[in-house]
Amino acid sequence: MNAFHSIPNILPIVPIKNIVLLPGLILRFHTSQKDTVQLLQKIYKAVDSKETKYIVGCVPFPRSTSTTNKNSIASTAPLTHPGSKPSSPKKKTGEHFDQTSDLHEYGCAARIVRLESTSTGFMAVVEGIARIRIERYIFERPYLEAEVTAFLEPAIPKDDQELQELAGSLKSTGRELLAVLKDLKVPLPVLVQLQKFIDNAPAGSLADLLVNTIELTYEEKLMLKISQKTHSAVEGKKYLGFYLRNQLNSIKDELSDRDDSSIDDDDVTDLIKRLQASGLTAEAEKVVQRELKRLKRMHPTQAEYQIVRTYLETLSEIPWSKCTTDVLEINKARQQLEDDHYGLTTVKKRVLEYLAVLKLKDDIRGPILCLQGPPGVGKTSLGKSIASALGRKFHRISLGGVRDEAEIRGHRRTYIGAMPGLIAQGLRRVGVKNPVFLLDEIDKVGHLSNHGDPSAALLEVLDPEQNNTFNDHYLNVPLDLSKVLFIATANQIDSIPLPLLDRMEIISIPGYTFDEKIHIAKRHLLPKQIVSHGLSPNDIKISDGVLLKIAVGYTREAGVRNLEREIASVCRAKAVKYADVKDNGETHAYNPEVTAEDVESILGVEKFDIEVAERAAKPGVVTGLTWTAYGSGGILFIEATQMPGKGNIQLTGKLGDVIKESAQIALSWVRAHSFQLGITTAANESSFFFERDIHIHFPAGAVGKDGPSAGIALTTALVSLFTHRYVPPTTAMTGETTLRGLVLPVGGIKEKIIAAHRAGIKKVILPSRNRKDVEGDVPENVKEGIVFVYANNIYDVLQAAFDGEKIWTENPPIVEVESRL
Numbered sequence: 001m002n003a004f005h006s007i008p009n010i011l012p013i014v015p016i017k018n019i020v021l022l023p024g025l026i027l028r029f030h031t032s033q034k035d036t037v038q039l040l041q042k043i044y045k046a047v048d049s050k051e052t053k054y055i056v057g058c059v060p061f062p063r064s065t066s067t068t069n070k071n072s073i074a075s076t077a078p079l080t081h082p083g084s085k086p087s088s089p090k091k092k093t094g095e096h097f098d099q100t101s102d103l104h105e106y107g108c109a110a111r112i113v114r115l116e117s118t119s120t121g122f123m124a125v126v127e128g129i130a131r132i133r134i135e136r137y138i139f140e141r142p143y144l145e146a147e148v149t150a151f152l153e154p155a156i157p158k159d160d161q162e163l164q165e166l167a168g169s170l171k172s173t174g175r176e177l178l179a180v181l182k183d184l185k186v187p188l189p190v191l192v193q194l195q196k197f198i199d200n201a202p203a204g205s206l207a208d209l210l211v212n213t214i215e216l217t218y219e220e221k222l223m224l225k226i227s228q229k230t231h232s233a234v235e236g237k238k239y240l241g242f243y244l245r246n247q248l249n250s251i252k253d254e255l256s257d258r259d260d261s262s263i264d265d266d267d268v269t270d271l272i273k274r275l276q277a278s279g280l281t282a283e284a285e286k287v288v289q290r291e292l293k294r295l296k297r298m299h300p301t302q303a304e305y306q307i308v309r310t311y312l313e314t315l316s317e318i319p320w321s322k323c324t325t326d327v328l329e330i331n332k333a334r335q336q337l338e339d340d341h342y343g344l345t346t347v348k349k350r351v352l353e354y355l356a357v358l359k360l361k362d363d364i365r366g367p368i369l370c371l372q373g374p375p376g377v378g379k380t381s382l383g384k385s386i387a388s389a390l391g392r393k394f395h396r397i398s399l400g401g402v403r404d405e406a407e408i409r410g411h412r413r414t415y416i417g418a419m420p421g422l423i424a425q426g427l428r429r430v431g432v433k434n435p436v437f438l439l440d441e442i443d444k445v446g447h448l449s450n451h452g453d454p455s456a457a458l459l460e461v462l463d464p465e466q467n468n469t470f471n472d473h474y475l476n477v478p479l480d481l482s483k484v485l486f487i488a489t490a491n492q493i494d495s496i497p498l499p500l501l502d503r504m505e506i507i508s509i510p511g512y513t514f515d516e517k518i519h520i521a522k523r524h525l526l527p528k529q530i531v532s533h534g535l536s537p538n539d540i541k542i543s544d545g546v547l548l549k550i551a552v553g554y555t556r557e558a559g560v561r562n563l564e565r566e567i568a569s570v571c572r573a574k575a576v577k578y579a580d581v582k583d584n585g586e587t588h589a590y591n592p593e594v595t596a597e598d599v600e601s602i603l604g605v606e607k608f609d610i611e612v613a614e615r616a617a618k619p620g621v622v623t624g625l626t627w628t629a630y631g632s633g634g635i636l637f638i639e640a641t642q643m644p645g646k647g648n649i650q651l652t653g654k655l656g657d658v659i660k661e662s663a664q665i666a667l668s669w670v671r672a673h674s675f676q677l678g679i680t681t682a683a684n685e686s687s688f689f690f691e692r693d694i695h696i697h698f699p700a701g702a703v704g705k706d707g708p709s710a711g712i713a714l715t716t717a718l719v720s721l722f723t724h725r726y727v728p729p730t731t732a733m734t735g736e737t738t739l740r741g742l743v744l745p746v747g748g749i750k751e752k753i754i755a756a757h758r759a760g761i762k763k764v765i766l767p768s769r770n771r772k773d774v775e776g777d778v779p780e781n782v783k784e785g786i787v788f789v790y791a792n793n794i795y796d797v798l799q800a801a802f803d804g805e806k807i808w809t810e811n812p813p814i815v816e817v818e819s820r821l
């Protein structure tokens with residue numbers, strides 16, 4: 001028996017092609033080599049179970065190699081094989097060894113753990129036990145058998161400083177490798193096992209493991225295993241010292257070798273240059289160094305390589321310190337704002353104040369401006385204009401439909417296809433850290449959901465106390481947003497989450513009157529369209545009257561987007577005509593004037609007839625004022641009708657609960673006061689309402705409507721229906737009513753009055769507590785030509801609606817004063 005008691009001196013030998021088995025490791029291999037198959041068959045038959053405890057010597061082949069690898073053993077002297085018979089050189093078959101001289105002198109004794117017979121040979125699983133040296137081959141047929149010497153790993157003497165240090169160094173290299181594997185997302189249980197092994201295994205086994213883990217060539221592993229020079233000192237301290245040193249150097253070489261090969265990569269060098277040029281912050285610098293180190297350790301074919309690379313590319317494109325210089329000339333900015341937009345006095349004033357503060361104090365902290373108004377009133381283009389007045393870059397971030405917090409904050413890098421969020425991407429696109437970001441449609445951003453709370457992330461973006469260290473999950477490095485000028489836009493204020501609203505200063509743009517629209521069309525929309533259609537100002541002339549016809553007859557909107565579209569259609573048609581006459585050389589016959597007839601032939605018959613004055617008045621029909629979900633005002637005709645029935649009420653027109661309840665309240669009030677209003681002939685008559693059904697309809701049936709502000713219009717419509725009186729269509733009303741007949745204030749007054757003005761309304765009845773809104777907010781030119789009647793109770797409304805006539809037969813009961821406490 002050998003010195004190593006469990007390993008016999010004579011072992012059957014299993015040649016393994018190009019694989020080095022090391023002690024402590026498990027190897028699975030397939031063999032169809034005739035003599036090895038015979039050996040394994042014998043072992044296979046000898047035991048019932050396929051699990052065996054047989055020990056064999058696994059020896060790698062081929063020995064001779066022509067590799068030019070820098071660590072190759074080409075220079076080592078040929079090994080001597082005591083006892084082996086010299087055999088004539090045979091042609092190598094590749095898969096099978098031909099002679100014992102092909103086999104290496106060293107191998108590993110291994111326990112056969114599992115054997116499986118296959119159609120071509122055997123599949124074997126072996127576990128390495130100890131290194132062996134082949135002393136001499138005893139038999140070659142029917143299978144190889146050799147006399148071997150096994151080597152135990154000697155313990156490191158405690159007093160041997162050098163060896164202890166070497167072993168320690170090997171352990172720390174092991175930990176380094178562990179960190180690399182961790183980064184490569186090797187499963188946790190494997191890492192834990194490995195950690196245990198690194199902490200507890202003897203130095204030699206650890207070195208074996210490390211060598212096997214890193215990608216070394218077969219020859220390198222052999223060389224690491226043992227070198228020719230150690231031949232005479234295979235046992236004891238000398239061998240161990242040499243062995244450990246050798247292993248350690250090779251592992252380090254291998255690691256640093258990878259560094260070198262990656263650094264040579266032109267792409268990486270270029271990336272490093274770009275990263276250096278991006279003016280990284282200290283935190284970003286730290287992360288970049290760490291990630292670069294990781295990248296250098298990876299092979300470009302590794303999936304993780306691309307991920308790290310993309311991450312570093314992204315970091316290199318973030319403007320960590322690059323800024324544009326602000327143009328802080330108030331006069332110039334004022335001029336720019338005036339040139340770009342007509343009207344919008346409040347917004348322009350607020351923007352100039354803002355610039356003035358920025359000029360005096362280099363700090364733009366303060367509430368975020370939020371431009372609120374219906375579509376097409378110029379919120380987005382105003383944002384652009386503010387950016388160009390300041391000399392800053394502009395970027396629009398559309399928040400409509402953002403439901404996932406990760407869209408704002410980015411995905412963590414562990415997600416497949418992770419990306420930075422909208423804010424970081426915006427910065428990357430503009431390339432400077434002080435752009436103007438327009439947070440478009442902030443009222444449409446989603447609230448708390450399964451995917452986090454996007455509005456909470458926005459809160460961090462907009463909070464001046466926190467936004468200098470904004471955390472994008474993908475970047476995972478604090479981003480400084482304090483130099484970004486945020487401007488938000490919204491159609492409606494009601495749907496902006498309250499904490500966000502709290503940080504914003506709302507500037508309302510209520511929508512334009514026809515007069516304003518004509519000015520905007522003349523000064524901005526038409527010149528813009530003329531240029532974009534390749535015409536010159538002399539090639540197309542549109543009078544104010546024709547512009548008004550386009551605005552009134554072809555658009556129904558608070559903004560000017562459709563008006564711009566219709567003007568573009570007119571320009572297109574004119575451009576075709578002009579190109580035609582030019583082709584025919586008849587430019588003298590071209591008339592640049594656009595007449596009303598031209599408009600009809602280009603745009604078709606007028607789409608809208610909103611002249612309420614032309615509508616015939618009918619009992620039961622009342623003009624109401626509405627406020628749409630898009631923040632614009634409008635008018636609508638509430639229609640009530642009655643028919644024989646059983647006292648039912650039917651409501652149609654896509655109504656919400658609140659508006660339905662308003663109708664119930666209106667009916668109850670009318671029923672309660674029906675005798676007083678002359679609807680019934682006796683105070684106690686109840687049959688009137690039980691003999692008929694009532695149907696109330698709100699037209700534009702496809703558009704949802706809700707809210708309490710139709711209350712007084714509903715009551716008036718019912719009174720008009722039952723008393724056969726009519727309300728002029730040019731009288732419009734808005735206001736909430738209670739069961740006691742009180743009239744309560746409502747919102748959106750400014751927008752509603754502007755819509756009433758556009759529709760040609762002459763009288764507006766509204767709650768007296770809304771007087772301040774009319775007097776404070778509504779432009780003077782809009783109020784011109786409209787009579788405002790402020791109502792405290794429903795009797796005031798009825799009197800104003802029926803042209804001053806008091807239709808009730810006795811004085812109304814005194815209405816209590818509503819407490820405002």
Ligand SMILES: Nc1ncnc2c1ncn2[C@@H]1O[C@H](COP(=O)(O)OP(=O)(O)OP(=O)(O)O)[C@@H](O)[C@H]1O
Pocket residue numbers: 340341342343344374375376377378379380381382489520524525559560561564
């Ligand atoms: N006061 C104005 N002066 C000049 N042009 C205007 C004015 N208001 C709007 N416009 C023009 O109307 C068009 C539509 O404006 P814009 O896209 O900015 O509207 P918006 O309010 O942002 O709409 P949305 O809410 O749908 O995004 C633009 O071409 C803009 O220049």
